[in-house]
Amino acid sequence: MNDTHFQVNRDLWNNWTTLHTKSNSEHAHLLARLRAGQTTLDEIDLRALEDVSGKSLLHLQCHFGLDTLSWAREGAVATGVDFSEEAITQARSLNKELNLSANFICSNIYELPAVLDEQFDRIFTSAGVLPWLPDLSQWAKIVARYLKPGGTFYLRDSHPIRHILVPPRLDATGKPIEHGYFHRAEPTKVEERGSYAMPEVDTVHTAYYWTHSLGEIVTALCSAGLRLEFLHEFPKVIDSCYSYEETRPGRYELRLQHNVAIPRTFSIRATC
Numbered sequence: 001m002n003d004t005h006f007q008v009n010r011d012l013w014n015n016w017t018t019l020h021t022k023s024n025s026e027h028a029h030l031l032a033r034l035r036a037g038q039t040t041l042d043e044i045d046l047r048a049l050e051d052v053s054g055k056s057l058l059h060l061q062c063h064f065g066l067d068t069l070s071w072a073r074e075g076a077v078a079t080g081v082d083f084s085e086e087a088i089t090q091a092r093s094l095n096k097e098l099n100l101s102a103n104f105i106c107s108n109i110y111e112l113p114a115v116l117d118e119q120f121d122r123i124f125t126s127a128g129v130l131p132w133l134p135d136l137s138q139w140a141k142i143v144a145r146y147l148k149p150g151g152t153f154y155l156r157d158s159h160p161i162r163h164i165l166v167p168p169r170l171d172a173t174g175k176p177i178e179h180g181y182f183h184r185a186e187p188t189k190v191e192e193r194g195s196y197a198m199p200e201v202d203t204v205h206t207a208y209y210w211t212h213s214l215g216e217i218v219t220a221l222c223s224a225g226l227r228l229e230f231l232h233e234f235p236k237v238i239d240s241c242y243s244y245e246e247t248r249p250g251r252y253e254l255r256l257q258h259n260v261a262i263p264r265t266f267s268i269r270a271t272c
């Protein structure tokens with residue numbers, strides 16, 4: 001693993017966290033819900049992890065803690081981990097403001113064993129997590145290390161095929177961002193304008209992303225000793241999707257095809 005990639009991504013996340021806690025961010029309505037005593041958790045995730053009351057729960061890549069604090073509100077003894085100092089500072093401040101009792105740790109998840117030595121009933125991670133991780137085999141071993149025997153691991157993230165089936169985004173230099181489906185050791189370097197939650201903001205930050213196929217994700221977890229209970233794919237109808245049309249014999253051009261259902265999200269539940 002390359003420390004420079006982590007350092008660049010950490011800088012980006014420190015900057016993005018500052019953006020995401022502003023009142024015009026897409027996160028603002030989630031923050032408002034949390035402050036109003038509600039949950040930021042998706043119904044799918046609440047159903048998948050069932051009753052967490054009284055259970056210890058580790059939330060990996062928790063950003064500034066909205067979902068961690070929601071799990072605490074569901075009764076879990078929640079611990080959030082993220083490597084962005086700014087995210088953890090914001091999460092701790094929200095925890096205090098809302099009088100909740102979640103614990104937050106600032107650490108790269110690959111270095112977590114140096115600062116955390118306990119096991120959990122539940123491990124949760126979701127929504128934009130795997131593309132930041134270079135090595136899924138190591139990640140899955142970390143998950144297995146922190147899961148109590150009989151405990152439950154749950155992941156929900158963007159489906160890896162999604163990046164290929166939707167038209168590529170342009171980066172800040174105007175270059176299309178081409179993601180492959182299969183994992184390559186070298187990350188994709190992207191100059192991000194704004195952030196996914198505040199695309200209109202005129203900041204530019206470098207990001208390094210790694211792609212992981214669905215097979216790689218499942219195999220990493222199984223090889224680390226976890227037993228899969230389900231792998232769900234959620235087909236959502238999106239506005240447009242690529243298809244190829246033969247415009248002349250032997251010549252194919254991309255056409256936009258409307259209302260094609262493709263998997264955009266997947267979830268996995270596993271035990272150990």
Ligand SMILES: C[S@@+](CC[C@H](N)C(=O)[O-])C[C@H]1O[C@@H](n2cnc3c(N)ncnc32)[C@H](O)[C@@H]1O
Binds near residue numbers: 067084
């Ligand atoms: C898209 S966010 C997750 C969003 C979160 N699910 C939410 O709903 O707010 C990804 C998070 O992963 C964190 N991250 C990226 N690489 C990491 C690493 N190696 N170790 C720990 N955290 C990491 C980032 O700091 C960021 O907060």
